[in-house]
Amino acid sequence: MAADVHKKKSWEVPNGSLAPGDGQHAERSESPTPGLAQGTEPGAGQEGAMFVHTRSYEDLTSPEDGAAVARSPEERRGEPAEQSSMEQISKDFSELSTQLTGIALDLEEEMRPGKEGKLEPSPQTNRRDSVLSGKEEEDVTMDAWRMHRKHVFVLSEAGKPVYSRYGSEEALSSTMGVMMALVSFLEAEKNAIRSIHADGYKVVFVRRSPLVLVAVARTQQSEQEIAHELLYIYYQILSLLTWTQLNHIFQQKQNYDLRRLLAGSERITDNLLDLMAHDPSFLMGAVRCLPLAASVRDAVSSSLQQAKAKSLVFSILLSGNQLVSLVRKKDQFLHPIDLHLLFNLISSSSSFREGEAWTPICLPKFNSSGFFHAHISYLEQEMDLCLLLVSTDREDFFTVSDCKRRFQERLRRRGVHHALQEALRTPFYSVAQVGIPDLRHFIYKSKSSGLFTSPEIEAPYVQEEEKERLLGLYQYLHSRAHNSSRPLKNIYFTGPRENLLAWVTNAFELYVCYSPLGTKAGAINAVNKLMKWIRKEEDRLFILTPQTY
Amino acid sequence: MAQTVTPGTSPESSRPSYMYKMVLLGSMSVGKSSLAYRYVKNDFRELLPTVGCSFFTQTLNLDEATVKLEIWDTAGQEKYQSVCHLYYRDAHTALLVYDIANKQTFSRAKIWLEELEKRFLPDEIVIALVGNKTDLGAEREVTTEEGEEFARTKGLLFMETSAKSNYQVNDVFMAVVHELLRREKEKASNPSPYGRSTVDLGVSGARTRCCRT
Numbered sequence: 001m002a003a004d005v006h007k008k009k010s011w012e013v014p015n016g017s018l019a020p021g022d023g024q025h026a027e028r029s030e031s032p033t034p035g036l037a038q039g040t041e042p043g044a045g046q047e048g049a050m051f052v053h054t055r056s057y058e059d060l061t062s063p064e065d066g067a068a069v070a071r072s073p074e075e076r077r078g079e080p081a082e083q084s085s086m087e088q089i090s091k092d093f094s095e096l097s098t099q100l101t102g103i104a105l106d107l108e109e110e111m112r113p114g115k116e117g118k119l120e121p122s123p124q125t126n127r128r129d130s131v132l133s134g135k136e137e138e139d140v141t142m143d144a145w146r147m148h149r150k151h152v153f154v155l156s157e158a159g160k161p162v163y164s165r166y167g168s169e170e171a172l173s174s175t176m177g178v179m180m181a182l183v184s185f186l187e188a189e190k191n192a193i194r195s196i197h198a199d200g201y202k203v204v205f206v207r208r209s210p211l212v213l214v215a216v217a218r219t220q221q222s223e224q225e226i227a228h229e230l231l232y233i234y235y236q237i238l239s240l241l242t243w244t245q246l247n248h249i250f251q252q253k254q255n256y257d258l259r260r261l262l263a264g265s266e267r268i269t270d271n272l273l274d275l276m277a278h279d280p281s282f283l284m285g286a287v288r289c290l291p292l293a294a295s296v297r298d299a300v301s302s303s304l305q306q307a308k309a310k311s312l313v314f315s316i317l318l319s320g321n322q323l324v325s326l327v328r329k330k331d332q333f334l335h336p337i338d339l340h341l342l343f344n345l346i347s348s349s350s351s352f353r354e355g356e357a358w359t360p361i362c363l364p365k366f367n368s369s370g371f372f373h374a375h376i377s378y379l380e381q382e383m384d385l386c387l388l389l390v391s392t393d394r395e396d397f398f399t400v401s402d403c404k405r406r407f408q409e410r411l412r413r414r415g416v417h418h419a420l421q422e423a424l425r426t427p428f429y430s431v432a433q434v435g436i437p438d439l440r441h442f443i444y445k446s447k448s449s450g451l452f453t454s455p456e457i458e459a460p461y462v463q464e465e466e467k468e469r470l471l472g473l474y475q476y477l478h479s480r481a482h483n484s485s486r487p488l489k490n491i492y493f494t495g496p497r498e499n500l501l502a503w504v505t506n507a508f509e510l511y512v513c514y515s516p517l518g519t520k521a522g523a524i525n526a527v528n529k530l531m532k533w534i535r536k537e538e539d540r541l542f543i544l545t546p547q548t549y
Numbered sequence: 550m551a552q553t554v555t556p557g558t559s560p561e562s563s564r565p566s567y568m569y570k571m572v573l574l575g576s577m578s579v580g581k582s583s584l585a586y587r588y589v590k591n592d593f594r595e596l597l598p599t600v601g602c603s604f605f606t607q608t609l610n611l612d613e614a615t616v617k618l619e620i621w622d623t624a625g626q627e628k629y630q631s632v633c634h635l636y637y638r639d640a641h642t643a644l645l646v647y648d649i650a651n652k653q654t655f656s657r658a659k660i661w662l663e664e665l666e667k668r669f670l671p672d673e674i675v676i677a678l679v680g681n682k683t684d685l686g687a688e689r690e691v692t693t694e695e696g697e698e699f700a701r702t703k704g705l706l707f708m709e710t711s712a713k714s715n716y717q718v719n720d721v722f723m724a725v726v727h728e729l730l731r732r733e734k735e736k737a738s739n740p741s742p743y744g745r746s747t748v749d750l751g752v753s754g755a756r757t758r759c760c761r762t
């Protein structure tokens with residue numbers, strides 16, 4: 001069966017029951033429907049949100065990136081001035097692609113009606129074994145290098161290499177030259193995103209003066225999504241330097257070698273790219289919470305809330321890449337992108353395990369011109385619980401350090417320490433808990449809270465490639481649902497290995513993966529059940545009552 | 550010169566208690582964190598570059614005094630240089646660490662010294678020059694004599710160490726502590742006009758002095 005795309009406004013199906021049950025969804029309805037107002041969907045905060053309100057995925061890249069619209073060269077063909085340069089680009093590109101040859105599968109292509117049997121994206125993933133190993137040694141002429149699924153380069157506008165995901169920037173200078181040639185043709189507008197499709201590759205350029213970011217991808221992502229990842233890389237660089245400092249440097253010296261300032265942080269960028277290939281948080285532009293009994297979470301949150309100090313803006317407790325609790329200053333909202341960058345910083349450095357770290361950090365979405373100072377420490381050696389206290393005052397180390405002590409003391413006195421430890425033992429829940437036989441996995445995002453929930457990825461998605469493939473499928477559905485020219489609200493797709501459903505409303509986004517044996521009617525029924533389950537479990541899966549100091 | 554903990558508060562004896570702020574400075578990857586880790590945990594493991602600064606404390610019960618060391622292990626990365634003064638401000642002692650197998654890091658240590666000399670009077674701070682990674686003898690680029698000679702002309706303590714093979718790590722920390730205590734005695738018998746006033750730790754908020762001028 002082929003992709004079955006609904007374009008109707010509401011979800012009308014013969015044998016499903018997703019249509020609104022009369023009026024019962026006025027407040028926090030049991031069975032959310034497309035008519036559900038934002039703020040009443042499962043997972044929506046009851047007392048305001050924690051995050052900057054991002055209406056949709058597209059919002060995440062604005063306002064600085066407001067003008068960012070993916071444009072394929074074809075769309076500009078009408079402009080004569082553009083034509084000759086486009087020819088040049090394809091010439092340059094064929095040069096480039098001789099260096100980057102490999103098999104690519106365009107899922108979009110594959111998902112068109114009638115081609116369903118070919119939905120077997122199995123490009124050999126030749127990912128680097130580890131972030132630490134052999135980065136320097138990687139030979140650019142090696143096949144392995146060409147086989148990487150996604151190359152990422154950062155250059156200065158003067159063409160100096162700043163970062164390269166694989167292999168040393170030095171060795172890549174010839175490739176960089178080609179990149180720059182391409183960029184110079186594309187540089188009509190600042191802050192534009194452009195892309196080229198050729199030979200099974202997408203080359204996506206994002207220009208954020210004074211930097212140019214380039215991805216050469218064999219993934220099935222849309223250029224919007226690839227651009228989105230590049231923007232993350234850009235923000236990651238800003239988080240280390242601030243926008244102000246970055247601009248100042250290049251104003252002073254156009255051909256400054258930024259690698260000097262970024263030395264020692266390549267690993268953080270590497271980690272971010274790896275994380276984005278595995279963790280749906282980035283795709284969803286939302287944050288996942290550690291499943292935790294509401295009473296325990298509330299006790300943790302109020303302990304955190306009480307351990308405040310004047311200079312504190314955010315107190316964040318996290319485990320792995322999941323949020324345990326977040327307390328913020330009144331009227332100050334964190335942006336999910338900034339939180340993702342903090343997650344990444346912590347997961348890419350083991351140095352926080354020892355002692356207490358005190359480091360300048362810029363939260364570019366909050367304020368790209370200045371540094372906060374963050375106190376980062378693990379609560380206990382053996383426990384995967386990291387506390388992040390974000391302060392406006394770099395002189396305030398001891399005060400903030402004392403907040404940590406007070407927080408720990410309160411935790412102990414409230415006796416939630418044990419419950420927390422217990423929860424950390426099972427940081428993910430199994431999809432079996434939902435009790436729907438054909439259901440394999442899902443991602444549910446509450447738009448108003450900026451939080452999402454998702455079970456552990458289980459069989460048959462055991463191997464790394466399989467996990468990535470599943471995320472790839474979600475990425476594809478996501479890109480179709482958010483396509484700027486033709487957004488789709490409902491998508492049902494049947495494939496040989498799994499069936500998928502996407503449902504995007506004003507209030508939530510839901511992506512579901514089923515076994516391939518089920519029927520569409522069954523799938524729709526399951527969604528109804530699933531939404532009820534999420535509603536039932538929402539106080540465990542989400543943070544419904546965010547605290548402020 | 551140190552922050553003196555109110556005498557008599559320690560129950561065991563009338564030994565004085567001191568708190569000293571120590572800062573570790575040096576180029577990236579010279580082994581500052583490894584030295585701190587070896588000293589505090591007596592262990593060596595592959596650590597990742599420090600982000601900003603890491604803070605440790607270590608309490609020493611010596612015959613003559615109880616000493617609490619507040620260790621600020623800074624990041625050597627260039628992008629953090631602009632905030633480094635936050636970390637070494639009001640330090641009682643600094644370890645200037647270089648990698649004996651990397652000449653450039655030795656030059657960088659000299660620059661650190663110049664910076665410290667601008668901000669501290671000689672009797673305000675005990676500085677030790679530390680040549681780390683002696684286990685890499687085959688790749689040595691800075692001779693022991695070179696380090697020694699430089700330290701002697703500048704009046705610094707000097708020691709070569711290996712965090713990896715646990716060579717003289719404890720010794721360098723102890724040498725610094727003893728020098729601090731020696732100066733403490735000297736000052737007691739001969740109060741210096743430059744000496745910083747002691748702070749009574751019993752008074753709450755005294756600790757924040759470490760961070761404020």
Ligand SMILES: Nc1nc2c(ncn2[C@@H]2O[C@H](COP(=O)(O)OP(=O)(O)OP(=O)(O)O)[C@@H](O)[C@H]2O)c(=O)[nH]1
Nearest residue numbers: 577578579580581582583598599625682711712713
């Ligand atoms: N052979 C040898 N290697 C060492 C020694 N001390 C540290 N290293 C290694 O040198 C590298 C850097 O060590 P770190 O302790 O992280 O260096 P650092 O000075 O703290 O670096 P930054 O935090 O980036 O400023 C690591 O790979 C260590 O394993 C040593 O005594 N001998």
Ligand SMILES: [Mg+2]
Nearest residue numbers: 581582598599
């Ligand atoms: Mg370090």
